[in-house]
Amino acid sequence: MPIAIPVILVLGLVLTFFLIKRVSRKLRHKRLLAAPFPEDWKQFIRKNVPLYNRLPDPLTDQLHGLVNVFINQANFEGCGGLQMTDEIRVTIAAQACMLLLNRKALYFRKLRTVLVYPHTYVAKTVSSNGTVTIKGQSVRLGESWQNGPVVLAWDSVTGGTLNITDARNVVLHEFAHQLDQEDGSADGAPILERRSRYTTWARVLSTEYEFLQKKKRKHRRTVLNKYGATNPAEFFAVATETFFEKSRQMEKRHPELYDELKNYYKLDPAKWV
Numbered sequence: 001m002p003i004a005i006p007v008i009l010v011l012g013l014v015l016t017f018f019l020i021k022r023v024s025r026k027l028r029h030k031r032l033l034a035a036p037f038p039e040d041w042k043q044f045i046r047k048n049v050p051l052y053n054r055l056p057d058p059l060t061d062q063l064h065g066l067v068n069v070f071i072n073q074a075n076f077e078g079c080g081g082l083q084m085t086d087e088i089r090v091t092i093a094a095q096a097c098m099l100l101l102n103r104k105a106l107y108f109r110k111l112r113t114v115l116v117y118p119h120t121y122v123a124k125t126v127s128s129n130g131t132v133t134i135k136g137q138s139v140r141l142g143e144s145w146q147n148g149p150v151v152l153a154w155d156s157v158t159g160g161t162l163n164i165t166d167a168r169n170v171v172l173h174e175f176a177h178q179l180d181q182e183d184g185s186a187d188g189a190p191i192l193e194r195r196s197r198y199t200t201w202a203r204v205l206s207t208e209y210e211f212l213q214k215k216k217r218k219h220r221r222t223v224l225n226k227y228g229a230t231n232p233a234e235f236f237a238v239a240t241e242t243f244f245e246k247s248r249q250m251e252k253r254h255p256e257l258y259d260e261l262k263n264y265y266k267l268d269p270a271k272w273v
Contacts (some may be wrong), residue, residue: 048094077115
């Protein structure tokens with residue numbers, strides 16, 4: 001019995017600590033969401049993120065608050081000699097936060113660090129066929145680690161954002177992976193609001209994924225980038241890029257897929273134009 005008292009006290013203190021931390025985080029987020037948005041940050045976004053100029057005014061104001069939260073929470077690091085600047089931070093944050101508009105999440109749950117290279121970078125690769133392990137290298141534009149940082153090439157960030165109709169946006173792509181990975185698995189099925197949504201989600205996305213694979217095998221033109229035929233995780237990331245940058249084409253040619261993403265992101269970008 002004597003040992004139970006300190007255990008209870010310790011548990012109480014731990015619980016109190018986490019409650020205080022949670023309340024403090026909510027208050028900080030509330031303050032950042034309402035904080036003034038620097039004019040030079042707006043100029044960076046207008047110049048580097050054309051999609052921003054399509055947003056309805058209520059979403060623009062909401063995006064400003066989310067960017068404030070993102071930059072306060074994430075640690076940005078320049079790699080390969082890149083000098084980190086506010087322009088780089090804000091340009092990346094604005095695109096990433098497009099995925100959070102109108103949703104309860106104010107931040108990407110597992111993200112702590114964003115690593116930015118000046119240009120495409122070389123990463124080590126390891127593959128196995130079951131008996132032989134092969135080590136090599138690959139040139140990359142970006143990547144999302146399930147329990148680590150997002151890595152981006154700055155020239156790919158700017159190149160992908162300026163062409164708003166090619167559905168190739170490395171920031172939207174890699175941060176879609178972050179959403180997909182929040183449940184601990186990169187499988188093309190992010191956390192949905194209700195369990196009942198998973199059945200329709202699985203049916204629609206698996207059908208569209210198989211359709212894209214078929215188009216790729218036959219070398220047919222598609223609205224979605226054929227890289228999405230690699231696996232379900234890449235399909236979700238590519239579909240996200242297309243949803244934001246080729247919204248009208250997706251809505252017309254893949255209406256069920258568009259509706260699923262519209263329900264998930266709680267946005268209707270086809271109406272922004």
